[in-house]
Amino acid sequence: MTVKAIKGAIFHLLDDPETIGADQATQYFADGMLILEDGFVRACGKRADLEPGLGTGAEIVDHSGSLIMPGFIDTHIHFPQLDMIASFGEKLLDWLERYTFPEEAKFADPAHAEECANFFLEELLRNGTTSALVYGTVHKESIDALFGAAYKRGMRIVAGKALMDRNVPEAVRDTAESGDLDSRELIEKWHGKGRLGYAVTPRFAPACSDDQLTRAGKLLAEIPDLLMHTHMAENTSEMDWVKTLYPDAKDYLDVYAKFGLLTDRSVFAHCIHTGGEVFQRMAEHGAAVSHCPTSNLFLGSGLFNLREAEKYGVKVGLGTDVGAGTSFSMLQTLNEAYKVSHLKGHALDPYKSFFLATLGGARALNMADKVGNFEDGKEADFIVLDMAATPLLKRRLKTCTSIDETLFVLSMLGDDRTISHTYIAGECRYSK
Template sequence: MPANRKAYRAALLHSLADPAEAGIEASYEYFEDGLLVVEDGRISAIGHASELLPSLAADVEVSHYRDALITPGFIDTHIHLPQTGMVGAYGEQLLDWLNTYTFPCESQFADPAHAAEVADIFIKELLRNGTTTALVFASVHPQSVEAFFEAAQKLDLRMIAGKVMMDRNAPDYLTDSAESSYTQSRALIERWHGKGRLHYAVTPRFAPTSTPEQLTLAGQLLGEYPDLYMQTHISENLQEIEWVRELFPERKGYLDVYDHYRLLGERSVFAHGVHLCDDECARLAETGSAVAFCPTSNFFLGSGLFNLPMAEKHRLNVGIGTDVGAGTSFSILHTLNEAYKVMQLQGARLSPFKSLYLATLGGARALRLEERIGDLRPGSDADFLVLDYHATPLLSYRLRQARDIAEKLFVLMTLGDDRTVLQTYAAGRLVHQR
């Protein structure tokens, strides 16, 4: 056995399937005393410690966590790099919030030094909270993407990001043009897409801030580079939806705007979708598109409640998104706590295993990366977390009352936060230690 192998002993838990489709029992795999073996940045074995330990060579280092749970790294399918400095901005709903707080904050990213400083803070926050992959909105400035990718590359992180495209209905100091957005995006794609574990996302902010010309060129980019991602916002706020109707009266609805400009597809992720209808969910599923469920920001901006059962009915891929800075925490655990409440308010239940799925394998499927991340299967990238059962006195006490892994998992998602993440590994490398 090669000397570069390492092994990690703890309770192990990962998703195998969507509980809504496979049922709870078939949706996960759990080893109460498990062993995870990592080689060259990938997982090479997973199983019961008693069965795998005898097969290890004497010189293989084994890290033993006696009161911890190892899970796949969390996947954040919607978050904004430039809004890190305005988390917790008071008192507005979406459209006023953008004008009052967001646009002035994003203007600072014209300065490459500022972009680099925030990218460093942003990535440290992601890793501190156990997020190993994120789909990231940068600002309209190409240097914001450069700064983020440079910081992510140093740690060999699997990250996806793109320059915002925005050529109308925003301050002059923050708009590009249809042509410049295409040219700048193309240059960033050529430089960064597929470099290491980095991917590029074509990023029109949302329909109201892009002209038909810009949306046309966004669709053209997706045609020119078939494995690109596309990210934007949809149906977050009722005023926003009405605004889209006024701007695009020839289209049947909000989703139809994106559909018309060829922005739907297997690597297209639409944030929020709070007010989607059945037909729109069906069309998203038909095209292989995905939705990022962002409960924390939907509560914070008063946008509404995402209808997860409707999405499940159509087998629409859904991931979880923190949506910092309208979302008030980088923590996926905190975000899942809010997601549970969203379901409760609609008379539905969100099982802890569905929550785990949304945060890991579901996010990977939304990003079409399930062959690489999202679970602990052999062959997957070794992106994983060590969650500490004794992170806080209350968590420690509460977990002593837990009867099984389902209850433990739910308590972690209800009481957990960044303190719960003891260690974060990316491609087998320790990138955060609490």
């Protein structure tokens, strides 16, 4: 048995602060200690209370002067879009044709996929992201490479090969039959291995035939712990296209529901141009939204109404959506989420922000029993934030008089430089 005791200021959330109130939902220990046993959390609290009970064999790791919190959870990101991040000037559908599909075509090459997968995961760790729901390309090789690299690092990654058998270039097209076969082979090889999970991944309804969506729904129903990961209502032209393709559907969500893809394991990225009764149905089925403010702003897609979604009880997590998103940093994503919420008429509270980036994301991905906070028995994925990462951050934090103000400043001024260490299952996998 390996016991570690991590010293430093500690912050985490026990629940949604808007549901039960910040006093009940948050825990902050200015002089705290996190006790780990074989990669799992065994205690979290004040150092003065926990330190006397440590045995003589415990390893002490001192991060005094820093802030320790659970690792970030990215609920929507495309690992094959590394080399097209910050591509100029297009809206969603043109952007896919001009940049995305040519870039993704390269992932038929296993060597390219492996090199990108390793860089991608190191970039996640450098930015403090310890778990993610990840899109691959249509090529089985892309997900083989990603899962292999994630398994070596012990990361909790859920991913799937993209399914798209129509309305896309030949180089990034599968068939309904081959997509189903490839998905099943990947599930057999990787799902449940280490901390890996598989997501059935239709690109979006316009890129998938009825046969392909039918097979995706059947696969999701057959294996009860798979996720389903897709896009919905990101762009107005996309919405019009879906109406043309599915004139008998009540709305975009109804298309997915028709094929058995609206479940409590479904994660829909974006959901900007929808609301009301659609959110009501999502909540009734336990589906989740990945809110991707950075990419929505970058592509000019629109502003997600977080308050509207949560009014109906929809689970919401945050996604960087690289490569339309322009940063792997969840801190920078919180920065953009705050601004989007302001434009939609409400200020996003810092406690709520960090809930979305940690425990809220874990709930959206159905992994809150494993990660998301420091409750006893959770996997010990956590990050250490450097409170003097930049001269401006150091100066501004000196004026903070409360943890909520500190968190807000971190979300406005923080970025990859703020992450000094990232731990996966109690082992340091990144150190600045």
